Amino acid sequence: MASSHDKYSVLLERCSGLAPVPTAVAHPCDVSSLTGALDAASLGLIVPLLIGPEARIRAVAEESQRSLDGVTIIDAPHSHASAARAVLAVRSGEAELLMKGSLHSDELLHEVASATTGLRTERRLSHVFAMDVPSYHKPLFITDAAVNIFPKLADKADIVRNAIELVQALGMATPKVAILAAVETVSDKMPSTIDAAALCKMADRGQITGAMIDGPLAFDNAINKEAAQIKGIVSEVAGDPDILLVPDLEAGNMLAKQLTFLAGAEAAGIVLGARVPIILTSRADTVRSRIGSCAIAVLVAHARRAGKNSVA
Numbered sequence: 001m002a003s004s005h006d007k008y009s010v011l012l013e014r015c016s017g018l019a020p021v022p023t024a025v026a027h028p029c030d031v032s033s034l035t036g037a038l039d040a041a042s043l044g045l046i047v048p049l050l051i052g053p054e055a056r057i058r059a060v061a062e063e064s065q066r067s068l069d070g071v072t073i074i075d076a077p078h079s080h081a082s083a084a085r086a087v088l089a090v091r092s093g094e095a096e097l098l099m100k101g102s103l104h105s106d107e108l109l110h111e112v113a114s115a116t117t118g119l120r121t122e123r124r125l126s127h128v129f130a131m132d133v134p135s136y137h138k139p140l141f142i143t144d145a146a147v148n149i150f151p152k153l154a155d156k157a158d159i160v161r162n163a164i165e166l167v168q169a170l171g172m173a174t175p176k177v178a179i180l181a182a183v184e185t186v187s188d189k190m191p192s193t194i195d196a197a198a199l200c201k202m203a204d205r206g207q208i209t210g211a212m213i214d215g216p217l218a219f220d221n222a223i224n225k226e227a228a229q230i231k232g233i234v235s236e237v238a239g240d241p242d243i244l245l246v247p248d249l250e251a252g253n254m255l256a257k258q259l260t261f262l263a264g265a266e267a268a269g270i271v272l273g274a275r276v277p278i279i280l281t282s283r284a285d286t287v288r289s290r291i292g293s294c295a296i297a298v299l300v301a302h303a304r305r306a307g308k309n310s311v312a
Contacts, residue, residue: 026086028101036290079103123273124158145252162272169303178222178241179215192247268292
């Protein structure tokens with residue numbers, strides 16, 4: 001097993017030698033969001049376009065003793081205008097990535113989702129947590145824990161497609177997907193188990209491609225091979241998943257935060273399904289988590305340039 005918390009270092013190594021990606025940073029008006037963008041720039045991951053009230057951005061830089069020499073600042077009067085201008089920067093080709101600053105996620109995603117001026121594609125938007133869990137033997141991707149509250153079957157199909165293509169962009173040709181529920185058997189009393197079974201059949205029929213998919217699986221037998229064996233589950237996914245597809249946002253959000261605050265995990269966050277990857281960080285995120293989010297987005301952007309997959 002890899003040593004604790006070295007999985008993001010592997011991501012950074014994979015970014016070595018790649019050109020930094022122009023990134024629209026929406027409203028970086030607090031210390032954590034501004035320093036996150038500047039740290040990513042200093043590591044050669046991104047070329048930031050800081051979009052927001054210029055006076056506030058400069059005041060935060062002075063407060064955090066960070067230089068803005070050579071950094072482009074695009075003045076916008078408030079957070080709503082910052083979000084709109086950041087999305088415009090992507091639409092106009094000024095930026096290839098979008099990064100959330102200190103504004104609320106809903107405010108940024110509202111601009112992304114606009115039918116006339118946004119960044120929507122035929123895919124549904126979805127969020128993926130890339131988790132570095134010390135007790136797990138490889139990176140673990142959890143989706144969706146931030147965007148889709150009660151996804152229907154068609155939504156879940158897009159959510160899992162987005163996650164599969166993300167993991168493929170990070171170098172894994174055929175990821176393993178565990179579709180979580182409270183139990184590992186199909187029951188008409190639990191719609192999530194029926195959705196899981198349908199998704200597996202969709203994979204069998206080629207409607208979802210590029211991964212090994214199994215479910216429904218309860219969390220214990222999804223993540224632990226011995227637990228699966230005790231239940232008599234024969235599965236190439238159980239005990240070794242790369243991706244956990246959760247039944248709804250509340251389950252995913254609680255799972256990701258439990259791993260973070262009880263298991264010492266770190267979580268990078270990215271939104272997919274738009275024209276470009278969206279780096280969606282929280283004020284509670286560590287510097288490593290922010291850098292991990294940027295590194296993942298950079299790898300996806302370069303995969304997109306190379307035409308390796310259609311993610312984002």
